Amino acid sequence: MTAAALVHVVMSGLATGSIYALMALALVIIYNATRTLNFAQGEMLMVSAFLAWTALRMGAPLWVAVVVAVAGSAALGFMIERLIIRRALAATHWDVLIITLGLSLVLRSLAGVIWSHDEFPFPSFFPSRPVALGPVRVVPISLGIIGASLTLMAVLYVVFTRTRMGRAMRAVAQNQRAARLVGISVERVSSMSWMLAAVVGAVAGVLIAPVIFLSTKMGLIVINGFTAAVLGGFGSMPGAVLGGMVLGVIENVAPLYLPSGIRHAVPFLLLIAILVLKPGGLLGRVQTRKV
Amino acid sequence: MRRLALGALAAILVGWPWAAPSYLVFLASLVLVNAIVAVGLNLLSGYTHQLSFGHAGFLAVGAYTAAVVTTHVPALPVPITLLVAGVFTGLVGVALGVPCLRLEGLYLTMATLAFGFVVIEAILNLDTLTRGADGFAVPLARLGPWRLETDRARYHLVLVVAAVLVWAALNLVHSRTGRAFLAIRESEIAAQASGVPVAAYKTIAFAVSAFYTGVAGGLFAFVVGQLSPDAFDVFLSVDFVVMIILGGLGSIPGAVLGAAVVTVLHDWLAAFQAYRPLIFGLILVACMLFMPGGIVSALDARGGRRAS
Numbered sequence: 111m112t113a114a115a116l117v118h119v120v121m122s123g124l125a126t127g128s129i130y131a132l133m134a135l136a137l138v139i140i141y142n143a144t145r146t147l148n149f150a151q152g153e154m155l156m157v158s159a160f161l162a163w164t165a166l167r168m169g170a171p172l173w174v175a176v177v178v179a180v181a182g183s184a185a186l187g188f189m190i191e192r193l194i195i196r197r198a199l200a201a202t203h204w205d206v207l208i209i210t211l212g213l214s215l216v217l218r219s220l221a222g223v224i225w226s227h228d229e230f231p232f233p234s235f236f237p238s239r240p241v242a243l244g245p246v247r248v249v250p251i252s253l254g255i256i257g258a259s260l261t262l263m264a265v266l267y268v269v270f271t272r273t274r275m276g277r278a279m280r281a282v283a284q285n286q287r288a289a290r291l292v293g294i295s296v297e298r299v300s301s302m303s304w305m306l307a308a309v310v311g312a313v314a315g316v317l318i319a320p321v322i323f324l325s326t327k328m329g330l331i332v333i334n335g336f337t338a339a340v341l342g343g344f345g346s347m348p349g350a351v352l353g354g355m356v357l358g359v360i361e362n363v364a365p366l367y368l369p370s371g372i373r374h375a376v377p378f379l380l381l382i383a384i385l386v387l388k389p390g391g392l393l394g395r396v397q398t399r400k401v
Numbered sequence: 402m403r404r405l406a407l408g409a410l411a412a413i414l415v416g417w418p419w420a421a422p423s424y425l426v427f428l429a430s431l432v433l434v435n436a437i438v439a440v441g442l443n444l445l446s447g448y449t450h451q452l453s454f455g456h457a458g459f460l461a462v463g464a465y466t467a468a469v470v471t472t473h474v475p476a477l478p479v480p481i482t483l484l485v486a487g488v489f490t491g492l493v494g495v496a497l498g499v500p501c502l503r504l505e506g507l508y509l510t511m512a513t514l515a516f517g518f519v520v521i522e523a524i525l526n527l528d529t530l531t532r533g534a535d536g537f538a539v540p541l542a543r544l545g546p547w548r549l550e551t552d553r554a555r556y557h558l559v560l561v562v563a564a565v566l567v568w569a570a571l572n573l574v575h576s577r578t579g580r581a582f583l584a585i586r587e588s589e590i591a592a593q594a595s596g597v598p599v600a601a602y603k604t605i606a607f608a609v610s611a612f613y614t615g616v617a618g619g620l621f622a623f624v625v626g627q628l629s630p631d632a633f634d635v636f637l638s639v640d641f642v643v644m645i646i647l648g649g650l651g652s653i654p655g656a657v658l659g660a661a662v663v664t665v666l667h668d669w670l671a672a673f674q675a676y677r678p679l680i681f682g683l684i685l686v687a688c689m690l691f692m693p694g695g696i697v698s699a700l701d702a703r704g705g706r707r708a709s
Contacts, residue, residue: 385512
């Protein structure tokens with residue numbers, strides 16, 4: 111394998127990796143507010159991509175479709191949090207986990223009823239024909255995905271460090287009770303977190319749909335997102351980005367050196383391995399719970 | 402009174418194949434197979450609070466073990482085959498459970514979810530043994546001179562095994578082990594502090610749960626007669642979770658009841674495939690919001706009794 115070809119593989123690995131990173135970020139944002147894993151995150155991504163597709167079919171240009179997806183997903187995230195999750199916030203974390211599992215079934219099934227379970231091609235802002243950059247061939251769509259994801263991450267960084275709401279979210283993540291004591295509305299933070307995570311997922315959905323096709327199966331990407339988040343250290347946002355990139359590259363490079371049979375199992379084997387060997391992830395720390 | 406009710410139930414269950422058409426006998430066998438899985442899953446998730454999203458993987462291991470063993474040793478009596486399937490799956494459970502001991506909560510759940518996917522990939526790749534995606538036609542089960550050719554014969558096999566396993570589970574949860582499970586569920590730290598060896602009991606829970614599911618897998622192989630890896634996907638694991646949530650976590654009768662409701666519902670909704678996950682999803686959400694203890698505790702609250 112030549113170096114140029116390896117660059118090509120790593121590049122597409124980084125592209126899928128950025129999507130995993132966005133998924134992981136969405137999961138971490140919700141985890142920090144609700145202390146549970148949002149199993150329905152993948153299905154929320156899928157629904158927003160379908161919303162964009164519906165807008166396209168009605169003749170809207172691509173950027174309008176993206177706006178529709180973002181607005182629709184924010185509304186969906188808001189409703190889920192307000193109508194269902196908030197009622198169960200007092201319950202244990204795995205009650206909420208099971209609720210989100212139920213939601214993922216409901217969303218997937220509803221999407222199947224509305225849009226069918228077929229696969230649809232989805233347009234992209236970026237061309238998918240490779241262009242030669244010296245000896246290296248790169249696909250513009252990979253670069254576009256990486257660029258768009260990095261931009262969104264930068265925006266998130268600013269939101270979490272510079273805005274009042276972002277800092278409130280971080281405070282709630284650290285200690286809910288203390289955050290409440292200094293006057294932060296934990297309910298508002300929870301609501302905003304679900305909307306923000308849904309929006310991040312919507313952007314990821316619109317970016318990845320041209321590559322993997324639009325279908326109700328897209329939701330399974332939540333597992334890769336979780337693997338990425340765990341790889342980086344669950345709960346840590348820089349970790350989520352790093353974990354996503356590493357997972358994307360491993361997933362694309364590993365099949366070159368492994369028998370083709372286990373290629374689909376790579377993310378799952380990686381998840382089990384990281385959970386067993388280093389549950390704290392690359393950047394995280396294992397939390398010891400006080401009695 | 403209680404004895405009378407139990408006796409009547411036993412009579413109905415034994416006599417069922419003579420009263421019902423063949424398809425309902427087959428369906429009843431499936432209910433019982435799922436009931437065994439639900440009881441096994443409940444011992445792990447309802448009693449020690451280790452939620453598993455990977456029990457379809459254990460079911461597949463059991464089913465394929467039984468199928469492979471019967472193909473290579475056709476004369477082996479069925480109870481031995483089932484025992485082999487159960488023990489082998491139990492060992493797989495220990496192999497997964499021991500490294501997962503340091504995980505808790507959703508980390509463990511995600512590890513079991515990944516396990517389910519890995520099992521499907523393994524079945525697809527070990528195609529010399531499992532025949533991969535082509536599917537595996539399971540030979541008839543044999544018991545000495547008899548071959549279990551009819552749905553009725555297979556139903557009675559499943560019924561006997563299910564009865565033994567449910568009775569064993571009822572005894573287990575009232576034993577020292579069962580109390581240790583409950584102590585772990587309430588608080589791992591408190592259990593450890595009171596001298597309950599948490600790691601050992603969590604491993605036992607994993608082993609027993611996998612054993613149950615493995616035996617159920619063996620029965621599933623004989624009842625259905627045809628195995629293919631896509632029958633054991635993650636949605637089957639979710640169905641098992643729905644069974645114990647709906648029936649009632651931490652209740653053996655609840656697990657059986659949940660398995661019966663979900664299996665029959667699954668069958669009724671066969672014509673409305675697209676809506677099936679919708680309904681099961683709504684069941685999960687509704688149970689968690691309005692009926693956290695499942696059917697059993699809802700019934701008990703009405704009758705003013707405590708769940709056993």
